[in-house]
Amino acid sequence: MLIAIFLTVTSTVFAQSKSIVGVVTDETNQIVPGVSISVKGTKTSTQTDGNGRFKIQVLSTDQLVFNYVGYASQTITVGNRTTLNVSLKSAVTGLSDVVVVGYGTTKRADLTGAIGSVNMKDLEQAPVKSFDQALAGRVAGVQVSTSDGQPGATANIVIRGAGSISQDNSPLYVIDGFPSENANSNSINPSDIESIDVLKDASATAIYGARGSNGVILITTKKGKPGKPQLTYNAYYGLQKAPEKIPVMDPYEYVKYLRDLDQAIADSTYLKGGTTLNDYKNVQGLDMQDYVYQTGQNQNHDIALRGGNDKTTYSISGNFNDQKGIIIYSGFKRYQGRFVLDQQINDKLKAGINVNYAYSESFGTPISATNFYASSVLLYSVWGYRPTNALSGKDANSDLLGGLYDPANEGNSAQDYRVNPLISLSNQQTKYKTTNLAANGYAEYAFTPKLKLRVAGGINNNVNETNIFNNSQTQSGSKWNSSGPNGTIASSPVFNWLSDNTLTYKNTFNEDHNLTVLAGYSAQRNKSSFRSIYATQVANESLGLDALDLVPAANTVISVNSSRWTLMSFLGRLNY
Known part of the structure; x- marks a missing residue:
C-alpha cells in the first residue's frame, strides 16, 4: 500500500509543468524577433517578442522546436532547465527550402518542374543598379546580355535559349504577384528584393499559359517583421574605367599608312x-x-525602416542611385521609395498593401546606335580620328580638337562621315525619363486552417519620356545628315490593372501525404499609347527643343498610336 502511494506521488510530481524562458539570437549574437517556438507533438506554441525573448509552459520531457525563415530549424529537449538561450544558424539551401512558384510556395523537395533560385546574399554583394544585371551568372540556363555599357541600359534576359527566331524571347516577370512582359527593372531597388525564383520548363510555367512560354521570373520584395523598429542604412561608392584602350596608330604609323594607301x-x-x-x-x-x-563613378544609398508586432508589420525604404558613365556626358540617376503594410485583422482575415514609386533618367549618346553607315557611329570617330596634322603647309594650322569637321576629310567622297566626337558629345542633348508607380493590395480569408481565399489587385502606371536635340555641332545634326539640326519629343504612357482571385486547399495526411489544390480567376487590362513630334531643319537651334514648334509643317512629323488589350484567365493546379 505504501509502495503504491509512493509511486503515485512520484508520478504526479514528474508530470508537473513548468515555465521556461530564454532569448533567441542569430550567429552574430543579434536578437531574432518573431521566431516560432512550439512543443513537439502538441499544439502549444509561442513566438519571441521584439527583444527576442520567449516564455512557454512545458514538461521536462518535452522537446521545443525553433523555426524561423532563413534559419535552420532546431529541436531541443527541455530537461531540468528553466532558462534556455538559443542561437539560430543560417539555413543552407536544401530540400526543405521554400521556393516561390506561380500563385503560391512549395518545398524544394516537392518540386516537379525546373526552378532556379538566386542566392540573395550573393546578390546583395553585387554593386548593380537593378536585378537584371545581378542575375548574370547566378542561375543555370539564364543568359543575361546588354547591347552596351550605357548607364541605365536594361539587360536582355533569355531563359534556356531562344524559343523563336522572329519573335520576342523575353520572359514573363511577376513582381509581387503582378505579371508583366516588359518589366522596368530600373524601378526596383535590388535591396528591396527578398527572393528571385526562375521558372524554366513547361511544367513550372504552365499556370501562366502562353505568356510563360519563354520562362517566368518571380520577384518577391521584402516585408516588415515583428519586433522593434530596425533602421538600416547602406551605401557604396565605386569607380569604373575602361579596362584597356583600343590601340590606335601614332603619327608615324598613320602617315606611313596613308603614304602606302595614297x-x-x-x-x-x-x-x-x-x-x-x-x-x-x-x-x-x-x-x-x-x-x-573618363573615370566613371557609381554611388548608391539605401535606407529602410522595418518592424511591427504580431498583428501589424511595416516596411518603408528609399533609394538614390547616381552613375556617371565612362563616356563623357553620360549617366543615370534614380530616386525610389517603397511602402509595405501587412495587417492581421483577426484570426481569419489579414490584408496588406505594397506601393513602389520610382523616377529615373538616363542621358548620353548611345554608343551602339545603329546607322546605315558605320562611319557615323560614335566610336568609329573616336578610334578613327587622325592622330596628327601636318608639320608644314596649310594643314599645320589645323585645330584637330576645336572644330567639328576635319579639314583633311572635306574632299573625301568615300562616304566617310566622321566628325570630332568631343564636339559632338558636348553638344548633343539626349535624355530618357521614366516614372513608375506600382501599387498592389490583397485580402486573405481563412475559412479553415486548410482552406484560404485570397483576393488581390493592383495597378502599374509607367511613363517613358524621350527628349533628343541634335544641333549643327553634332554628328546627327551635321551637314552629313540631310535632316540638319533636328529634335524629338516623345511620350509613351502604359497603364495596367490586375485582379487575382484564388482559393487554396492544403492538407497533410498521415505525415507523408501532402495535397494542395488551387483554383483561381485572373483578369488584366493594358492601355498603352505613343505620341511624338520629330522636326528637322530647325532654324533657331539655340532654343533647343523649344524651337520645334517654330519648324514648318513640311519638316515636322507627328506620330500618335495607342493599343488596348484585356486578358481573362481561369487557372488551377493540383499537387500531391
Whole structure:
C-alpha cells in the first residue's frame, strides 16, 4: 500500500509543468524577433517578442522546436532547465527550402518542374543598379546580355535559349504577384528584393499559359517583421574605367599608312616642304580616347525602416542611385521609395498593401546606335580620328580638337562621315525619363486552417519620356545628315490593372501525404499609347527643343498610336 502511494506521488510530481524562458539570437549574437517556438507533438506554441525573448509552459520531457525563415530549424529537449538561450544558424539551401512558384510556395523537395533560385546574399554583394544585371551568372540556363555599357541600359534576359527566331524571347516577370512582359527593372531597388525564383520548363510555367512560354521570373520584395523598429542604412561608392584602350596608330604609323594607301595625298599634305616620314616619329600623337573616356563613378544609398508586432508589420525604404558613365556626358540617376503594410485583422482575415514609386533618367549618346553607315557611329570617330596634322603647309594650322569637321576629310567622297566626337558629345542633348508607380493590395480569408481565399489587385502606371536635340555641332545634326539640326519629343504612357482571385486547399495526411489544390480567376487590362513630334531643319537651334514648334509643317512629323488589350484567365493546379 505504501509502495503504491509512493509511486503515485512520484508520478504526479514528474508530470508537473513548468515555465521556461530564454532569448533567441542569430550567429552574430543579434536578437531574432518573431521566431516560432512550439512543443513537439502538441499544439502549444509561442513566438519571441521584439527583444527576442520567449516564455512557454512545458514538461521536462518535452522537446521545443525553433523555426524561423532563413534559419535552420532546431529541436531541443527541455530537461531540468528553466532558462534556455538559443542561437539560430543560417539555413543552407536544401530540400526543405521554400521556393516561390506561380500563385503560391512549395518545398524544394516537392518540386516537379525546373526552378532556379538566386542566392540573395550573393546578390546583395553585387554593386548593380537593378536585378537584371545581378542575375548574370547566378542561375543555370539564364543568359543575361546588354547591347552596351550605357548607364541605365536594361539587360536582355533569355531563359534556356531562344524559343523563336522572329519573335520576342523575353520572359514573363511577376513582381509581387503582378505579371508583366516588359518589366522596368530600373524601378526596383535590388535591396528591396527578398527572393528571385526562375521558372524554366513547361511544367513550372504552365499556370501562366502562353505568356510563360519563354520562362517566368518571380520577384518577391521584402516585408516588415515583428519586433522593434530596425533602421538600416547602406551605401557604396565605386569607380569604373575602361579596362584597356583600343590601340590606335601614332603619327608615324598613320602617315606611313596613308603614304602606302595614297602617295599623292601623303605627299601633298604631310610630306611637304622637305618634311620626311621619320620627322613624325617624335611627334606627340592625338588619341581621342583620352578625351572621350573618363573615370566613371557609381554611388548608391539605401535606407529602410522595418518592424511591427504580431498583428501589424511595416516596411518603408528609399533609394538614390547616381552613375556617371565612362563616356563623357553620360549617366543615370534614380530616386525610389517603397511602402509595405501587412495587417492581421483577426484570426481569419489579414490584408496588406505594397506601393513602389520610382523616377529615373538616363542621358548620353548611345554608343551602339545603329546607322546605315558605320562611319557615323560614335566610336568609329573616336578610334578613327587622325592622330596628327601636318608639320608644314596649310594643314599645320589645323585645330584637330576645336572644330567639328576635319579639314583633311572635306574632299573625301568615300562616304566617310566622321566628325570630332568631343564636339559632338558636348553638344548633343539626349535624355530618357521614366516614372513608375506600382501599387498592389490583397485580402486573405481563412475559412479553415486548410482552406484560404485570397483576393488581390493592383495597378502599374509607367511613363517613358524621350527628349533628343541634335544641333549643327553634332554628328546627327551635321551637314552629313540631310535632316540638319533636328529634335524629338516623345511620350509613351502604359497603364495596367490586375485582379487575382484564388482559393487554396492544403492538407497533410498521415505525415507523408501532402495535397494542395488551387483554383483561381485572373483578369488584366493594358492601355498603352505613343505620341511624338520629330522636326528637322530647325532654324533657331539655340532654343533647343523649344524651337520645334517654330519648324514648318513640311519638316515636322507627328506620330500618335495607342493599343488596348484585356486578358481573362481561369487557372488551377493540383499537387500531391
